[in-house]
Amino acid sequence: MTAMPKSQVAAEHAQTGLSVELGRETPLQLDCGVSLGPFTLAYQTYGTLNEERSNAVLLCHALTGDQFVVGPHPVTGKPGWWELMVGPGKTFDTDRYFVICSNTLGGCMGTSGPKEINPTTGRPWGLDFPVITIRDMVKAQAMLLDHLGIEQLFCVSGGSMGGMQALQWVASYPERCFTAVPIACAAKHSAQNIALNEVGRQAIMADPEWREGRYQELGRNPVGGLAVARMAAHITYLSESALHRKFGRALQDRSNVTYGFDADFQVESYLRYQGQSFVERFDANSYLYITRAIDYFDLAADYDGVLANAFRGVDTRFCVISFTSDWLYPTSENRAIVRALAAAAANVSFVEVVSDKGHDAFLLDEPDMFETLRGFLSGAATKRGLSSP
Amino acid sequence: MTAMPKSQVAAEHAQTGLSVELGRETPLQLDCGVSLGPFTLAYQTYGTLNEERSNAVLLCHALTGDQFVVGPHPVTGKPGWWELMVGPGKTFDTDRYFVICSNTLGGCMGTSGPKEINPTTGRPWGLDFPVITIRDMVKAQAMLLDHLGIEQLFCVSGGSMGGMQALQWVASYPERCFTAVPIACAAKHSAQNIALNEVGRQAIMADPEWREGRYQELGRNPVGGLAVARMAAHITYLSESALHRKFGRALQDRSNVTYGFDADFQVESYLRYQGQSFVERFDANSYLYITRAIDYFDLAADYDGVLANAFRGVDTRFCVISFTSDWLYPTSENRAIVRALAAAAANVSFVEVVSDKGHDAFLLDEPDMFETLRGFLSGAATKRGLSSP
Numbered sequence: 009m010t011a012m013p014k015s016q017v018a019a020e021h022a023q024t025g026l027s028v029e030l031g032r033e034t035p036l037q038l039d040c041g042v043s044l045g046p047f048t049l050a051y052q053t054y055g056t057l058n059e060e061r062s063n064a065v066l067l068c069h070a071l072t073g074d075q076f077v078v079g080p081h082p083v084t085g086k087p088g089w090w091e092l093m094v095g096p097g098k099t100f101d102t103d104r105y106f107v108i109c110s111n112t113l114g115g116c117m118g119t120s121g122p123k124e125i126n127p128t129t130g131r132p133w134g135l136d137f138p139v140i141t142i143r144d145m146v147k148a149q150a151m152l153l154d155h156l157g158i159e160q161l162f163c164v165s166g167g168s169m170g171g172m173q174a175l176q177w178v179a180s181y182p183e184r185c186f187t188a189v190p191i192a193c194a195a196k197h198s199a200q201n202i203a204l205n206e207v208g209r210q211a212i213m214a215d216p217e218w219r220e221g222r223y224q225e226l227g228r229n230p231v232g233g234l235a236v237a238r239m240a241a242h243i244t245y246l247s248e249s250a251l252h253r254k255f256g257r258a259l260q261d262r263s264n265v266t267y268g269f270d271a272d273f274q275v276e277s278y279l280r281y282q283g284q285s286f287v288e289r290f291d292a293n294s295y296l297y298i299t300r301a302i303d304y305f306d307l308a309a310d311y312d313g314v315l316a317n318a319f320r321g322v323d324t325r326f327c328v329i330s331f332t333s334d335w336l337y338p339t340s341e342n343r344a345i346v347r348a349l350a351a352a353a354a355n356v357s358f359v360e361v362v363s364d365k366g367h368d369a370f371l372l373d374e375p376d377m378f379e380t381l382r383g384f385l386s387g388a389a390t391k392r393g394l395s396s397p
Numbered sequence: 398m399t400a401m402p403k404s405q406v407a408a409e410h411a412q413t414g415l416s417v418e419l420g421r422e423t424p425l426q427l428d429c430g431v432s433l434g435p436f437t438l439a440y441q442t443y444g445t446l447n448e449e450r451s452n453a454v455l456l457c458h459a460l461t462g463d464q465f466v467v468g469p470h471p472v473t474g475k476p477g478w479w480e481l482m483v484g485p486g487k488t489f490d491t492d493r494y495f496v497i498c499s500n501t502l503g504g505c506m507g508t509s510g511p512k513e514i515n516p517t518t519g520r521p522w523g524l525d526f527p528v529i530t531i532r533d534m535v536k537a538q539a540m541l542l543d544h545l546g547i548e549q550l551f552c553v554s555g556g557s558m559g560g561m562q563a564l565q566w567v568a569s570y571p572e573r574c575f576t577a578v579p580i581a582c583a584a585k586h587s588a589q590n591i592a593l594n595e596v597g598r599q600a601i602m603a604d605p606e607w608r609e610g611r612y613q614e615l616g617r618n619p620v621g622g623l624a625v626a627r628m629a630a631h632i633t634y635l636s637e638s639a640l641h642r643k644f645g646r647a648l649q650d651r652s653n654v655t656y657g658f659d660a661d662f663q664v665e666s667y668l669r670y671q672g673q674s675f676v677e678r679f680d681a682n683s684y685l686y687i688t689r690a691i692d693y694f695d696l697a698a699d700y701d702g703v704l705a706n707a708f709r710g711v712d713t714r715f716c717v718i719s720f721t722s723d724w725l726y727p728t729s730e731n732r733a734i735v736r737a738l739a740a741a742a743a744n745v746s747f748v749e750v751v752s753d754k755g756h757d758a759f760l761l762d763e764p765d766m767f768e769t770l771r772g773f774l775s776g777a778a779t780k781r782g783l784s785s786p
Binding site for chain 2: 039040041135138139196197198199200202203204206207209210211213214215216232233235236239240243246248251252254255256257265267268269271272273275276279280283296300303304306335
């Protein structure tokens with residue numbers, strides 16, 4: 009590991025949207041067998057790395073997230089995906105912690121992925137980009153930490169696919185994780201969730217504009233298929249009760265149904281908006297790659313089918329959080345993680361937050377989550393010798 | 398009501414796939430305000446109508462079903478959708494009951510719908526077909542019963558959308574329903590279910606081959622979009638545990654993942670097959686119309702928002718059946734029907750069948766459902782004075 013001089017870190021921070029070329033000398037060995045290098049990792053940081061380099065927090069984003077944890081987002085102008093959680097005085101207190109988030113490998117916000125240029129051909133990668141796994145994503149992040157001169161993270165955390173990465177981090181690099189906070193996730197993707205991802209992929213690949221993944225070169229974009237994929241997925245991020253509370257059967261700007269196929273119901277209008285706004289910021293091929301990485305995730309499979317074996321002898325302190333109304337990664341999946349950690353005699357606390365907001369609760373205003381996590385982090389920070397803000 | 402001579406009934410039965418032209422003199426007044434007539438209703442019958450015309454059972458099919466309750470299906474060659482339930486000695490015993498099932502208005506198996514020829518223009522209706530409702534479907538069925546000379550049904554039953562029709566039958570024509578058996582349904586479509594239907598519609602309408610609904614005239618077919626719609630819907634017909642039991646994370650004819658976008662997992666292969674086989678037998682515009690009718694269903698809305706008012710003074714005996722793992726029309730929705738019936742002092746029995754097969758359980762081998770229903774029907778048949786087979 010080669011630590012980067014602090015002056016270089018500071019210089020990069022002056023830009024909006026940092027990125028670094030990695031793997032030029034030692035390429036990234038992907039699970040599929042391909043050696044990837046050099047490749048680019050785009051990332052953002054918030055707060056200041058302390059002298060001891062002991063206050064770094066790596067946040068791992070979910071399927072459609074990116075490195076812009078705190079906004080405004082450079083494409084949408086909207087707040088970051090964890091604006092409620094990260095900032096001065098917030099749960100991940102940037103007065104105390106140095107927060108890092110990188111765009112995932114295969115993503116579409118500056119990190120190498122199907123949308124970026126393949127240096128060998130000078131054309132966009134498209135489907136020539138190698139298929140990646142959650143472990144590959146984590147390996148790339150580890151190379152970023154090497155570059156930043158961070159030996160050990162104070163915390164690695166994320167929700168959904170971000171939580172899978174947090175688990176993989178501890179399994180791959182236990183000594184580099186002082187604490188880990190996987191939220192609303194699972195140690196493996198279920199059959200139902202593989203099926204849901206497959207619907208999204210089929211929607212994209214059925215769009216003639218997808219052109220076998222070569223749409224960029226041809227100046228096309230399978231926005232129709234991508235919007236449908238997003239709409240289908242979006243339903244799984246919410247709960248039935250949240251949809252009922254927000255929309256019920258309320259009509260959209262009309263007093264009676266129109267007996268047609270316009271968006272009569274508010275929930276239809278909302279869903280169409282979700283689809284349309286998504287395609288303005290996301291790449292269809294990235295959607296294929298990242299959902300595939302999630303499908304492939306089965307942490308126990310790498311450890312003789314015994315999840316506890318992934319965590320044997322680990323000193324990392326865990327806080328696992330689930331939500332009562334999450335049906336994508338229900339509490340039962342999170343509890344399976346907790347059971348495995350207990351079986352490995354790991355240090356774990358587990359909280360099931362009561363919420364009707366479904367899977368997306370991890371992105372929303374959930375005071376119980378904030379308070380649980382604040383307490384956990386504060387105790388660990390004291391243990392780690394981090395100064396109070 | 399004009400009773401059809403029995404000889405004519407017999408003549409029609411000699412054909413495969415019966416159909417009748419209705420509404421020539423008195424058109425069907427649709428909820429959207431359009432008068433539809435003449436229109437065709439395609440139907441099948443099983444068993445023999447008794448002299449008293451008192452043993453008729455109307456079965457109402459679900460979204461993608463049709464009149465072929467018992468197979469072989471003329472298009473697919475497969476068994477009918479309720480082969481397990483209907484036949485000599487079965488729950489709906491064709492030695493005792495005269496079973497009728499008509500293809501729903503808006504459907505694509507011979508009944509007037511977007512796929513059929515608009516008599517005014519001589520071209521397929523496409524989106525010029527009027528948008529229909531569950532109540533319209535039921536009105537059309539009532540006209541068929543008039544044609545067949547059946548004053549009162551011994552039973553009206555169906556699962557899913559078929560159950561909605563059974564409820565609507567009692568609300569619209571209480572004196573014509575001796576018993577009603579709504580299975581795995583709801584008295585209104587929820588926000589989540591409207592959203593799920595909307596995803597399917599958007600998948601179809603996003604397919605460029607859909608051509609604003611005019612694909613038939615243009616010799617095209619939006620099979621890609623329709624297959625995606627089916628795949629998304631199919632997941633909702635199963636349960637997480639059924640998918641886990643059937644497929645888990647098992648791979649399809651391979652020992653390792655391929656790091657590609659082929660169907661690595663059995664559940665993907667299964668889902669693709671469901672999508673592909675569906676498009677061979679179903680029409681994309683019919684899918685739009687029928688899902689829309691389901692979205693619009695809100696029985697209480699026609700009765701001052703009080704569901705019980707739909708059933709006041711009704712003598713019909715009800716048997717309501719739900720399944721523990723059905724998350725499309727969960728037990729809570731079925732219980733709401735039962736509560737309303739109880740509030741209207743109706744005669745109702747309710748059984749929640751323990752099953753891990755999800756919504757589709759109503760089509761599958763569920764001995765508890767068969768036995769519950771057999772007992773209910775047998776008691777009612779005795780009361781009605783139907784002779785034993």
